[in-house]
Amino acid sequence: MGQGPLQGVRIVEIASLAPAPFGCMILSDLGASVIQVDRIGAAASMAPAETLRRGRRSVGLNLKDPAAVGTLLQLADSSDVLVEGFRPGVAERLGFGPQICMERNPRLIFARMTGWGQDGPLAHSAGHDIDYIAISGALEPIGRAGERPLPPLNLVGDFGGGGMLLAVGVLAALVERAASGRGQVIDAAIVDGAALLTNFLLGMRAAGAWRDERGTNLLDGGAPFYDTYETADGRHVAVGALEPQFYAELLRRLALDTEELPPQLDAAGWPVLRARLTDVFKQRTQAEWAVVFEGCDACVSPVLPLGEAPRHPHNVARGTFSDIGGVVQPAPAPRFSRTPGGTPTPPVTPGSDTDAVLTEIGLTRREITALRERGAAG
Numbered sequence: 001m002g003q004g005p006l007q008g009v010r011i012v013e014i015a016s017l018a019p020a021p022f023g024c025m026i027l028s029d030l031g032a033s034v035i036q037v038d039r040i041g042a043a044a045s046m047a048p049a050e051t052l053r054r055g056r057r058s059v060g061l062n063l064k065d066p067a068a069v070g071t072l073l074q075l076a077d078s079s080d081v082l083v084e085g086f087r088p089g090v091a092e093r094l095g096f097g098p099q100i101c102m103e104r105n106p107r108l109i110f111a112r113m114t115g116w117g118q119d120g121p122l123a124h125s126a127g128h129d130i131d132y133i134a135i136s137g138a139l140e141p142i143g144r145a146g147e148r149p150l151p152p153l154n155l156v157g158d159f160g161g162g163g164m165l166l167a168v169g170v171l172a173a174l175v176e177r178a179a180s181g182r183g184q185v186i187d188a189a190i191v192d193g194a195a196l197l198t199n200f201l202l203g204m205r206a207a208g209a210w211r212d213e214r215g216t217n218l219l220d221g222g223a224p225f226y227d228t229y230e231t232a233d234g235r236h237v238a239v240g241a242l243e244p245q246f247y248a249e250l251l252r253r254l255a256l257d258t259e260e261l262p263p264q265l266d267a268a269g270w271p272v273l274r275a276r277l278t279d280v281f282k283q284r285t286q287a288e289w290a291v292v293f294e295g296c297d298a299c300v301s302p303v304l305p306l307g308e309a310p311r312h313p314h315n316v317a318r319g320t321f322s323d324i325g326g327v328v329q330p331a332p333a334p335r336f337s338r339t340p341g342g343t344p345t346p347p348v349t350p351g352s353d354t355d356a357v358l359t360e361i362g363l364t365r366r367e368i369t370a371l372r373e374r375g376a377a378g
Contacts, residue, residue, distance in 0.1 A: 003339070003342040005341075006032040007032075008031075009032040009080050009081070010078065011028075011032050011035070011081040011170075012035050012072070012075050012076055013056070014037050014082075014084040014085065014086070015039065016084070019085065019158045019163040020083055020084075020163065021036075022052050022164070023166030023167040024083055024163075024167075025051075025052050026163065026164070027167055027171075028054070028344065029055060029332035031341055034056045035059055035079075036058045037060075037075070038058050038060050039063075040061065040377070040378040053347035053348075054324055054325075054346060055344035056345075058350050059075070059357045059358065060378040061376065062376050062377070062378070064094070065374065067371055068371065068376040069095040071363070073104060074361050076096070076101045076104070076105055077105050078105075080109060081108070081110075081111060082101060082111065083113065084111075084112060088124060091112075098112075098185045102183055106181075107182065109170060109173040109183045109184060110183065111166060111170050111173075111185075111188060112187055112188065113163075114188070115131070116132070116190075117187055117189030117192060118189070129154035129158045130151050132189075132190040133156050133161070133194045134149075135191060136161070136191050137198050138195070139151065139152075142214070142220070143215060145213065145214055146214075156194055157194050160197055162190040165188050201219075222267075222270070224239075224274035225239060225264060225273070225277075226239065226241070227239055231282065231284060231288075232288075233287075235285070235302070236303040237289050237302055239298075239299065240299040240300075241300070249296055250298040250300065253293055254280050286303075289302070324343065325346025327346075331343075332344065354368075354378065355368055
């Protein structure tokens with residue numbers, strides 16, 4: 001991109017799935033130059049739709065070949081950060097663990113993205129987002145009362161507790177290195193990040209304001225004034241009228257008489273209130289309710305599908321979404337007054353920048369050809 005507050009930072013990313021690519025996407029969006037190391041033979045047909053790969057160049061290396069590992073070490077020598085998402089010990093077995101890399105480049109930040117972390121009894125086990133958020137306590141509270149826990153897509157684990165945590169770790173390490181001049185290893189584990197996201201709920205629980213009964217609390221759909229409701233056209237609106245003044249505005253816009261309803265915070269009366277809100281919201285379409293609540297403090301919004309969200313007037317006005325390579329997706333965030341980022345480049349075919357990048361780090365045409373002929377690069 002050549003723009004943004006991280007301009008000049010060089011990152012080598014070993015290609016992986018979901019969390020690490022998301023973290024590196026954030027860093028690329030912020031202006032870092034990210035080179036993704038892809039496996040030789042990676043499916044080129046997938047590249048255009050892989051939005052997490054935007055803003056990168058790609059080098060194709062076979063890291064099971066010592067010559068390719070040597071090339072990766074040369075890349076790391078001239079980089080600020082190396083990101084890998086293997087199980088613990090795999091990078092070491094392949095020959096580019098943090099000890100080797102940082103002996104060659106003491107300023108290198110070696111960022112490790114895993115589900116379970118680098119140690120602990122589960123560290124070497126397979127897992128997915130749903131498993132990590134399960135043992136962190138983040139999954140159990142999500143769902144309706146009397147029903148089983150509902151997976152919140154893979155937003156809480158892979159992206160919120162994983163990739164975002166990785167990006168924060170890299171940024172913190174870069175700040176510290178500016179003072180010390182030394183790199184360090186980052187152990188970014190999804191289970192840790194997902195647990196971190198529950199901190200507010202744990203505080204409420206400690207204060208007696210949260211019960212270990214799914215779907216009965218203020219923020220989990222238990223409260224009728226913080227929930228979703230179906231509209232006349234089968235769509236939905238989201239209601240978040242927590243504060244008394246916002247709740248009063250909600251009732252006013254719905255033309256409901258406060259005297260005929262139970263007190264807002266009387267949980268015993270919530271079934272009555274929910275039934276009344278359910279009935280009222282079904283009387284108009286989602287678009288009609290959007291007009292009723294436009295610009296007011298009742299905290300009511302239309303629930304939009306992924307395909308419609310980019311067309312909401314507020315998102316359009318702010319440029320929240322952008323067309324990148326023919327795929328509409330979120331624009332880089334946050335925004336900066338003095339060092340704004342540019343528009344990310346579309347995903348490239350895996351390995352398409354191999355020759356250019358290897359030339360930049362000093363390999364000759366003969367050396368690159370030799371790597372290709374032995375199947376170490378491609």
